Every structure is written in structure tokens, then in C-alpha cells.
Amino acid sequence: MNDDSHGDDIEARARRRVSMKMGFYTHALVFVLVNLGLFAVNAIRGGGHWAVWPLAGWGIGLAIHGIVTFANLRGEGIRKRMLAAEIERLRRDG
Numbered sequence: 001m002n003d004d005s006h007g008d009d010i011e012a013r014a015r016r017r018v019s020m021k022m023g024f025y026t027h028a029l030v031f032v033l034v035n036l037g038l039f040a041v042n043a044i045r046g047g048g049h050w051a052v053w054p055l056a057g058w059g060i061g062l063a064i065h066g067i068v069t070f071a072n073l074r075g076e077g078i079r080k081r082m083l084a085a086e087i088e089r090l091r092r093d094g
Helices: 003-045 052-074 076-093
Strands: none
16 A cells, blocks of 8 residues: 555544544534524513423433444444454454
8 A cells, every 4th residue: 555545544533533523513503593592482481491301301311422423433343343354254264
């Protein structure tokens, strides 16, 4: 593999990683803004504590998104090692 193709591979991986992070950060920002709005409406209308339910449900979804995103980014090295081991095993076993 020459240096140019290796550089392209690194740039493609970097772009994918940045895209995953930006997707999560955008999700988190929308979560905060929408829930602030819901709490403002709740406070103005004096309607009890209903705004905690969208916060809780969406918060669980946001937490899962974060776990998947950052576990996937950290797991990249693990996948590479597993792939290398499988390739070696297939070459050895025929």
C-alpha cells in the first residue's frame, strides 16, 4: 500500500469518526433546546411536571446514542485486531 492510499484511508476514517461525533453533538443540542422549551411551556402554563416524561424518554435515547457512538469509536481497534486474527486463522486453516 502506498502512502497516498494510506492517507486517503486515514482521512476517510477520520471523516466517518467526525461525522459520528457531530451527529451525537447535534442530537444533544436539539435535546437540550427542545427540553428547555418544554420546561418553559410547562412553567408558563403551570401544568404540573409533565415535561419530565419527554426529558426522561428522550434522555434514555440520547444516552444510548452516546454509548453506541463512543463505544463504536473506541471499539475500532478491537475490530481491527479481531479482523486480523480471523484473516490469520483463515489463512492458516486454508
